[in-house]
Amino acid sequence: MQDVERQHRIRRTVITLVVVAVGMYVGFILYTYTMVPHGPRP
C-alpha cells in the first residue's frame, strides 16, 4: 500500500516538473514572439 502511494507521489512529482520545464520552454519562445513586431518585412 505504502509502495503504491509512493509510486503515485513519484508520478505526480515527475508530471509537475515536466510541466514546469515545458512551460518555461514554450513560455519564453511565446514571450519573445510577442516582442517581435509582425507584418511585412521592410
Added chain:
Amino acid sequence: MAHAEAHAHDGHDHNHAPSGIGRWLFATNHKDIGTMYLVFALIMFFIGGAMAMVIRLELFKPGLQFVDPGFFNSMTTMHALIMIFGGVMPAWTGLANWMIPLQVGAPDMALPRMNNYSFWILPFAFTLLLLSFFLPGGAPAGGWTLYPPLVLQAGDSFGLTIFAIHMMGISSIMGAINVVVTIMNMRAPGMHLLKMPLFCWTWLITAYLLIATMPVLAGAVTMLLTDHYFGTSFFNPAGGGDPVMFQHIFWFFGHPEVYILILPAFGIVSEIIPTFSRKPLFGYESMVYATGSIAFLSFIVWAHHMFTVGMPLAGQLFFMLSTMLIAVPTGVKVFNWTTTMWRGSISYEPPMLFALAFLFLFTIGGFSGLMLAIAPADFQYHDTYFVVAHFHYVLVPGAVFAIMAGVYYWLPKWTGHMYDLKLATWHFWLSTISVNVLFFPMHFLGLAGMPRRIPDYNVQFADWNMVASIGGFAFGLSQVMFVWIVLKSVRGGGPKASARVWDDTNSEGLEWTVPSPAPFHTFETPPVIK
C-alpha cells in the same frame, strides 16, 4: 543532522553486479551510472583542458604563433562549452548519482531507467559537438554565449551545435528531475528534510534551478535555429527582431547556470570541513536558507552580464544592487565554514586541503565578482581578462577543486581502498600553486585593458601572459597525477578502507554506515534514522 544505526547486513550477497559491456550500456544502478558520469566528465576535462593548452600556447608570446585566429576562436568557444556542459555539470551529476541515494538511505535513484537515458545522451551530444571540427567552416567560434548576429554567421557546425545543446539540456533536465523525485520521495523514514546532509540540500536546490533554466536556454537556441534555417526574425533587426533580446534570455539562463555549477560545491565543502575539524557544522539551517536565497537571487541579477548594451539607469541600479545582495548569503556560508573550523581539531588530509583552498580562492573570485557588479566600473572591465580571471577563480579553484575534494573524500568509500595520501597532497600543492600562477596575472592583464577572446595582443601584455601560460601548463600536467592516484585506488592499491573512512564522529551521512567499498545494492531495507 541524521544519525543512523549501522545497517545490519544479513549475510546475503549485495555485490551481484551484472558483468560485461551490458552492465554499463543498460546500467540502472545509481553507483554504476555515477561512475560513468564521473569517467565521462574526466575525459571531457582532459579534452577541454587540451583546448585550454592550445589557447595558452598561442598566448605565450605576442603575435600569431601556432593557430589561425578562426581556430583560436573555436578553441575558446569549445573549451567553454566542453568544460561547462561536459566537465563540471556531469561531474556533479556523477557525484549526485553516487552519493544522494547513499546519503538519504534510498536503494537507488527514483527513476533508474531515465537515469540511464540521461547519461547515454551525453556521449552522443558531445560526439556531435566535436565532429563539428571536421565540417566546412570548422567548429563553432562565436563564443559559448552564442550571441547573434555573430553566431548566425557560423558554418555548417551551427546545426550540430544547436542539436548538441538541446541534447545536453534534455539530459540535464532528466537528471535534475531524478534528483528532485529521489530526494522528495525516497528518503528513509525519519530522514526529515532538515536532517539531510548539505550535499543533498544544495543538489536539491540546484536541480530546481536546472529545471527552471535549462528550458530557457533550449528556447533561446531553438529561436536561433529558426532564425538561421527557417527565416524567422526573433533576433534579426532586419525583420524587427532584437539581438539584445537574445542576451537577456541567454543570461536569464546563464546566471542561474553559474550557481548550478557552484551550489553542489558549497554542499561538498559543508560535508568536508566538519569532518576534518572534528566539529559539527556551524549553522546548518542558515546554510540551507543561504543556499535557497542565493538560488532565488540568481534569477534577478542576469543583466549584470550586459551592462554595456545600454540600459536605463534604474535597470543598472537594480541589477547592480541585486548582484551585491548575493554577497550576503554567500558571506553567511563563508562565516559558517570558518566558524566550524574555529577551535576545531583540524587535520589536513587532501579533501580538507582542497576544501580550504576552495574557501580562500572561491572568495577571491567572489570579490572580483563584486567589483564587476559595480556598473560604472564594469564599463571598464567588460570583455577584458579581468572577467576571465573572475570566472576562472570561481570555476577552477571553486567548482573543480570542490569536485576533487569530493572525489578524495568519497573515493575510499567507492573503491574500498585508501589512495596514496602523500601523492594526493603533492597533487594539491602543485594544483594550488599553478592555478594561481595561471589565473592571478589575468587580473593585472584585464585591468591594463587586454581584451578577452583574442589570439594576439599588444607587447605591453607579454610578461603576464607568459607567466599565465607557464602556470597553465603546470596545472594541466598536475592533473595527470590525479588520474594516476584515482586509477591506483580503483585497481586495489593502498590499504583497505573501513566503513567510516575518516574515523571521526562528525561525518554524519548515511554513506558511512555501509561497508567500503559500498556494495552494489545498499539500503534494500530502509535504515533506522534516530
